[in-house]
Every structure is written in C-alpha cells, then in structure tokens.
Amino acid sequence: xxxxxxxxxxxxxxxxxxxxxxxxxxxxxxxxxxxxxxxxxxxxxxxxxxxxxxxxxxxxxxxxxxxxxxxxxxxxxxxxxxxxxxxxxxxxxxxxxxxxxxxxxxxxxxxxxxxxxxxxxxxxxxxxxxxxxxxxxxx
Numbered sequence: 001x002x003x004x005x006x007x008x009x010x011x012x013x014x015x016x017x018x019x020x021x022x023x024x025x026x027x028x029x030x031x032x033x034x035x036x037x038x039x040x041x042x043x044x045x046x047x048x049x050x051x052x053x054x055x056x057x058x059x060x061x062x063x064x065x066x067x068x069x070x071x072x073x074x075x076x077x078x079x080x081x082x083x084x085x086x087x088x089x090x091x092x093x094x095x096x097x098x099x100x101x102x103x104x105x106x107x108x109x110x111x112x113x114x115x116x117x118x119x120x121x122x123x124x125x126x127x128x129x130x131x132x133x134x135x136x137x138x139x
Contacts, residue, residue, distance in 0.1 A: 008076070008077065009077045012073045012074060012076045012077040013073075013074075013077070015069070015070070015073035016070040016071075016073040016074045017070075018070075018139055019066050019067070019069040019070030019073060020066070020067065020070040022066045022139070023063050023066035023067045023070065026059060026062050026063045026066060027063050029048040029059065030048070030056065030059040030060065030063065032051075034048075034049070037049065038127055038128065039127065039128060039131035039132075039135070039136070040128055040131070040132075040136065041125040041127070041128025041129070041131075041132075042125065042128065045128070047059070069096060072089070072092055072093060072096060073093075075089055076089065076093055103137075104137050104138060104139070107132065107137040108133060108137050108138055111129055111132055111133040111137065112133060114129060115129065115130065115133055
C-alpha cells in the first residue's frame with residue numbers, strides 16, 4: 001500500500017464511498033427509479049422523469065464522472081495507484097477537490113440565503129432546496 005497517514009487514508013475511503021454512493025443513486029434514477037428524485041428538483045428531476053436518449057446520455061456521463069471521482073480517491077491510497085503518474089494524480093486530486101469545495105460552498109451559501117429569506121428565488125422548490133442545503137451540496 002501507499003504509505004499514507006491514517007487520516008488521509010480515511011479521507012480517501014470516505015471520499016470514494018461518497019462518490020460511489022452518489023453514482024449508485026444516479027444509476028438508480030437512470031434505471032427509472034423515482035424514490036428520492038424530488039429531493040434534487042430542477043433540470044435533474046425533469047430529465048430523470050422524462051427519459052429519452054439525451055437524458056440517458058447526460059445521466060450516464062454523470063454516473064461515470066462520480067465513479068471516476070471515487071476511483072481517483074482510491075488511487076491516492078491503494079497499491080494500484082502507484083502505477084499512475086504521481087504528479088498527474090496529485091493535480092487531478094487537488095483540482096477535483098478545489099472544484100467540489102468551490103461548487104459546494106457557492107451552492108450552500110445561496111441555498112442558506114434563500115432559506116433564511118435574505119434572497120427570494122423566482123420559482124422556489126423548497127423541498128429540493130432544503131435537501132440540497134442539508135445533504136446533496138455540502139457533500
């Protein structure tokens with residue numbers, strides 16, 4: 001195994017579990033499942049409910065990206081990750097982390113402002129907004 005401090009190894013496994021979990025949920029919705037779909041709202045909910053080739057393609061790309069994120073996290077601490085170029089792996093990990101942290105912070109800040117009444121969304125889906133604020137976006 002790659003020598004990683006226990007905290008880093010735990011973080012990598014946690015990130016992989018979250019990524020694979022999110023990929024599994026997206027795959028479930030892609031297969032036609034509807035449980036929990038109202039928690040995402042917006043375009044994602046509309047696409048998953050409508051189906052069709054375009055929706056299937058978008059959801060497939062989303063599932064692949066989430067799966068790739070999980071594999072990237074594992075590559076940081078698993079023996080097979082040593083076969084990958086270290087610099088490229090580090091840059092991909094840092095870039096992915098920075099992107100997700102920025103995205104989550106912006107989304108959570110906007111949702112918190114809407115939830116507190118500081119801003120008023122034009123057509124709020126309060127159920128989806130609260131699920132995004134509490135679960136989807138902080139992760």
